[in-house]
Amino acid sequence: MLQFERYSKSYSGRLVLKIDRLTLEPGIYWIKGVNGSGKSTFLKTIAGLLPIEGDILLNDTLHLKEQPVAFRRIVNFAEAEPIFPGFLTGMEMIRLFASAKGAPLNTTSHYIESMSMAHYINEPLVTYSSGMLKKLSLVLAFIGEPTLILLDEPLITMDTASLAILYTWITEKHANGKTSFLLSSHQELSVNTSITLKEILIADQTLTFAG
Numbered sequence: 001m002l003q004f005e006r007y008s009k010s011y012s013g014r015l016v017l018k019i020d021r022l023t024l025e026p027g028i029y030w031i032k033g034v035n036g037s038g039k040s041t042f043l044k045t046i047a048g049l050l051p052i053e054g055d056i057l058l059n060d061t062l063h064l065k066e067q068p069v070a071f072r073r074i075v076n077f078a079e080a081e082p083i084f085p086g087f088l089t090g091m092e093m094i095r096l097f098a099s100a101k102g103a104p105l106n107t108t109s110h111y112i113e114s115m116s117m118a119h120y121i122n123e124p125l126v127t128y129s130s131g132m133l134k135k136l137s138l139v140l141a142f143i144g145e146p147t148l149i150l151l152d153e154p155l156i157t158m159d160t161a162s163l164a165i166l167y168t169w170i171t172e173k174h175a176n177g178k179t180s181f182l183l184s185s186h187q188e189l190s191v192n193t194s195i196t197l198k199e200i201l202i203a204d205q206t207l208t209f210a211g
């Protein structure tokens, strides 16, 4: 599903991540590591938001560097602490993402309703709490038919009921859409027990399979 070739990421010459060669098969991956180990950096580079050395391939064919638009169309990303323009409404963001991902707008109503967001989705984002913004960022990450969804710290600021719904979305999207997930979290993830969670530990600039 995802291949790394001579991949490395540095900030101002300081190496943060290095992967000579790695293939991730389809699945749900839990990315672990202490603060500052590189989890967010790893996800942002796969989302195409930060430049890298080397290359990342999706489904054996799409190269992040050579086909960035096609690549990013099927890789969705929700940031740990999302920042959106305060003057837009939640619904305007959803319309924008649905258009960019080529998804019919009516496929998004399931997400809005199941997270109980309908009563504020047409309000400007400046009025949203951090949990409301987090839910919106998660809805945006589930729009379309992505091959891969990257969720950075998806559990933070979410109430217990919303977490249960998020786990349902992950389970459904993985089962129905064959979508793979990379989830970074300091907290225990409790996805459906029928799903094998593959653990990856980031430490000393290196990824190792754990668990």
Ligand SMILES: Nc1ncnc2c1ncn2[C@@H]1O[C@H](COP(=O)(O)OP(=O)(O)OP(=O)(O)O)[C@@H](O)[C@H]1O
Pocket (backbone or CB within 6 Å): 011, 012, 016, 033, 034, 035, 036, 037, 038, 039, 040, 041, 042
């Ligand atoms: N924009 C940046 N410029 C320079 N260094 C950065 C930048 N962003 C991150 N770093 C550094 O890269 C390393 C990895 O940071 P990253 O945010 O990816 O870690 P993380 O594992 O997500 O941390 P946390 O668990 O605290 O969220 C850290 O040493 C950090 O200081």
